[in-house]
Each structure stands twice: as structure tokens, then as C-alpha cells.
Amino acid sequence: MSPVRIPVRNAGEYDVVVGRDLGAEIDAAVPAGAKKALLIHQPVQTRRAEAIRERLAGRVEVLLAEVPDAEDAKRIEVAAFCWGILGQAEFTRTDAVIGLGGGAVTDLAGFVAATWLRGVPFVSLPTSVLGMVDAAVGGKTGINTTEGKNLVGTFTAPVAVIADLEVLETLPRNDLLSGFAEVAKCGFIVDTTILDRLTADVDAATDPASPVFAELVERAIRVKAEVVSEDFTESGRREILNYGHTLGHAIEYMERYRWRHGGAVAVGMVFAAELARLVGRLDDDGVQLHREVLESLSLPTTYPAGRWEGLTTAMRRDKKSRAGMLRFVLLDGIGRTSILNGPEDHLLFTAYSEIAE
Template identity: 55%
Template sequence: MSQGGMPWPGERARVPVGAAYDVVIGHDLLGAVGELLPPTAARALLVHTGRLPGVVAAVRESLVGKGIRVVDGLVPDAEAAKTIEVAARLWEVLGRESFTRTDVVVGVGGGTVTDLAGWVAAAWLRGVGFINVPTTVLAMVDAAVGGKTGINTAEGKNLVGAFHEPLGVVCDLDVLGGLPEVDFAAGMAEVIKAGFIDDPLILEIIEADPGAARRVGSQTVELIERAVAMKARVVSADLREAGLREILNYGHTLGHAIEQHAAYAMRHGEAVSIGMVFAAELAHRSGLIDDVLLQRHRDVLGSAGLPTRYADASLEELLVAMSRDKKTRGSTLRFVVLEGLAQPTRLIGPSSELLSAAYAGLG
């Protein structure tokens, strides 16, 4: 049920974190985005890249239908949106338009847009409401859910940000129809991650039908809902990443380092796919998992068209970026690994010999 009491069409996962919010998954949902608005809102900053004019128009119409004055916040595409300069420009707009604590920010787009919109909302007047309308698989299952917001710096990805929960998240699967297969699959890397760390049925669905990880189909609602439900469970138990939530970073320590080294030219999901294989290599060489589970990583990710090998940088180059990872404590690297299927744990301070051997396994 939305905040306005309107029954939502389609599937729905409820994320009970703090002031609990809905993650709504289904079809033909854009016209109901306005239902998530607080009754006191008078203005909305609509943050988007301009690449999906039909989607933006539908969201704008839904907001206007609730009597909201909508202000456009056009931003660059991809990681170029997640800079302090872009955020500052949006804050200037909020100031000029006299946005108050009862007004809202609405992010329509991929994960970079929802990350940015959430950070802008978190910092303005020390926190105003925001709504996420993710338009990619990656944003639906990862960036738009869980209350993490942030921007990048030259030193690394997502190093500046805040925990700030949305008023709601609307995942309209109709917007995925025009998504290129390579982008759909990259988003599915985060769904597959959920399968390895928590919900093996996700892996079974994809193993039975690898096409489900490449394009919208009959399994899409279930795959996305399962990934969102997994993240909801983890975030509900650990909003601020004090312990359990760290498991969501499976594959991300090396993945973020690869992204930074590639100047964000590689898709996030592709980098995380490589990072998961690296984590599996670390676990295998530490005696935590067997050959079968290691190979299952390569098989499932490869069947989705995701990369499982990497040789475009030296380990030494990537270690510089990994040393700035948010999970690092002092000079000690920490990796999320498995000690069995759906049994995540932490590998703290692996030796240089283990790191080198695992990285060689990616070659």
C-alpha cells in the first residue's frame, strides 16, 4: 500500500528500514509515482539525463497531477553525473526555487542518477525526501534500494556520500524493454551476486534459462524481486554497514578498483562479475570452497554474457585503488568471500602470495 493508501499494481517488496518504504515492482507503474509524495510537498526536483523523455514525461505528469511544481534537474549521463560540481549545481537550483524540508527530489534513471539524487536530497537542509525511479536492472536491484547515496572523487568511487532512505522506489519493468542486452546483463550481475551470497534459487533460474539474464522475460519479475528482497533483509538488519551489510559488497573490492582504473569506461556489473570470480579464487585457494563452486561462478556469469577474466591492469595498480576501498581498515584489505554457497564471510588481510595467485586465476 502506498503512503496515499492507493493499492499498487504489480508485485511489491516492502523494505522495513526505519520509516519503512515500498519497493514496487511491476508494469505500468510510472503514473502512480505521485502516490509516494508526502502530503506537505509543494515542489519536486526531477533529476534525469534527458535520455528517456517518455519516462520522464510520465513521471512529471504523475507529480503535476498531485499539484506539485516540477523543476527540471538535467545532469550528464553515466558516472559523469556523480561529481561535486553537478551536485552543487543542483543545490543552486534548489536554493533558487526555495525548496524547503517538505519538498522532494525525484531521481529518474540509472544508478548514477539515483545515487546523485539521493546525495543531493541528503545534504540539502540536512535531509529532504526523495523518490527513486530506476530505469536499469542495476539501479532497480542495487543503487536505488538500501539508502546509500553518494558521488565519486578522483581518489575513488562513492567515497563521499550519506545513508539517506528514500520515500519509495518504483521499478517499472516496461522501461527495460529498450535496454541494450549488454546493459541488462550487466545489471544482472548484482542479481547473480544475490544468488551466490543468499538465494541460490536465483542461480538455478538462470542456469535453467540463461536468456533470463540477458533480456526481459517471464522470469524478470521474480529475479528482480528476489534480489530486492535479499537486499531488504540485509539492509533492515544493518542500515549503516556496521557488519552484515558488508556481504552486499561481494565482488566489489576488486570490481571498484577495476572501474577506477578503467576511468569508469567499464560497466559496473561487468567489473563486479570479474570481482566475484576473484573472490571465488581467493576462497578456493584458501580452502573455503571447492572446485565446483568456483567453476559455477564462471559458468553462471559467463552464460549471462558477463566477463570472468581480466588482464588489463597489474595487480599492483589495482591494489592502490583497493587500499582506498571503504571496507579497508588501515592498511588491511578485507574481502567478502564464500565458505560455501550462500555462506558469505570475510577474508581479512590476505597475503600478497594469495592475492597474486588469485589474480593470476583471472588471466
């Protein structure tokens, strides 16, 4: 397939390139003035990282930084480890950082690039569905603290995002399906064709070798690219991309990040659908569609009873709250979003009761 270029136009203009065999795109993405590049990667990506280093040899000196898997990478200690390499190697503002991995590595590497010398060029090479359709697009970077997820971070645009679909063919099935929570989210909030494709043939839709799979990844990226191009710093419309994330992030915190992000967001979307039904914004069919789509992707739609108090505490610490007031992205119908400010506690508990088991 020929590469597809999806433009993102905000604080920095760049393209998300989607396709296969995109080595030449990596060459082009590293800025011409760079003498050095730090390639931050997960352990499973070591062979690919070494291949990229060899590819760029002669033009750019590439240093490799292996970081822990998943959310364990998004700690200040890991960022400091990367800063140490940059300092010892005397990186300048014209040098670059490359992130190779899933959503967590994308968040970490982007944060390291944004904070070193107040910003050096960042190239994102996502290797998961989550990374391609969500974390790598839009310029959000961040790390976690003991108080919550992504509470420390920046809005910093990359110079390029290169989404090579070939790398997804070896992705563990559970990781691939977890990433599809964010694809489905884009269907619920904007592009309902995504939901049509998922309900028509979920097996084809989640087969990395199928054209339907490529179409859905592209559609999800286009949704996010269009939204963040309009609202880079989440002061307006970009907030709709948080659908399912208010409760989802609280679940991740409660589970000490042992849950996959997509699983937590899936539960959060069903909770938001139940809340929307309670306040008269979404009908029964819309709520049922959430369960059908997410369960077809083998994603969870319930959470243990008796955890509500801890979840509410975590939600109130979330960066999406305003002056202690909880805010939820809800649907006024499939594909149509709105914001609910400060819902009463009894409504929240009733909605939670519908997903508790």
C-alpha cells in the same frame, strides 16, 4: 501483473514496488506536503521525465534537471548544479527530490536529497536492472572523487522506490546484462534459486517480458531488502552485499569508470571465488559455477595481466578497508558468506593470476 510490495525496514520504512504501469504509485509516493519537486534524470529519460511532470502538474511544481550519463553524473560539480536549482527555487524541507535513471542517477539524486537542508524526501524511480536490484534499495547515496568511487556519501532512506519493469523493455541489451551481475551476486551470497533459474534458461531469465525475469528481479530485491533491514549502516551483515566489489571498484577506478559496473563486479566475484579456493573455503565446482553463470550473461571474467600494482593501490583506498587492511567477502560454499581480513599479498597475487589474461 499486480504490483509487488517489498518492505524495507531500517532508518526509514518504505516499500520497493515492483510491477508495470506504476504511474499511480508515483502519485502516491510524492509526499502530500510537497509543493515542489526536482526531478533529476539522464538525457535518455527526458521524455519520461516530462510525462511525470505533466502527471504531477496541478499538485506539485516539477523542475527538471538533466545530468550526464553513467558515472559522469556522480561528480561534485553535478551535485552543485542540482543544489543551485534547489536554492534558486527556494526548496524547503517539505519539498522533494525524484531520481529517474540508472544506478548512477539514483546515487546522485539520493545524495542531493540527503544533503539539501540536511535532508528532504527522496523518491527513486530506477530505470535499469542495476538501479532496481541494487542502487535504489538500501539508502546508500554517493558521488565519486578523483581518489575513488563512492568515497563521499550518506546512508539516507528514500520514501519510496518504484521499479516499473516496463522501462526495461527498451534497455540496451548490454546494460541489461550488466545489471544482472548484481542479480547473480544475490544468488551467490544468499538465494541460490537465482542461480538455478539462470543456469536452467538464461534467455528466459534475461527477457524483460518473461515471468522468470520478474521473479529474479523480485528475488534480488528481497535479498537486499532483508539484509539492509537488519543492518542499515553496514556495521555488520550488510557487508556481504559487497561481494565482488573490492576488486570491482578498483577496476572501475583503473578504467576511469569506462567499464560498466556489472562487468567490473563480475571480474571481482571470480577473483573472490579464486581467493576463497586458495584459502580452502570454496571448492572447484563453486569457482567454475561463477565462470559459467557470468559468462552466460556475456559478462567478463578476466582482467589484463600487469595491472596488479595499480589495483592494490586502489583497493587500499576503498572505503571497505579498515586501517589499511584489505577485507574481502568470500564464500564458504554457494549461498554462505564470510569475511577474510588482511590476506597475505602472495595469496592475493595468486588469485589475480587466475583471472589475468
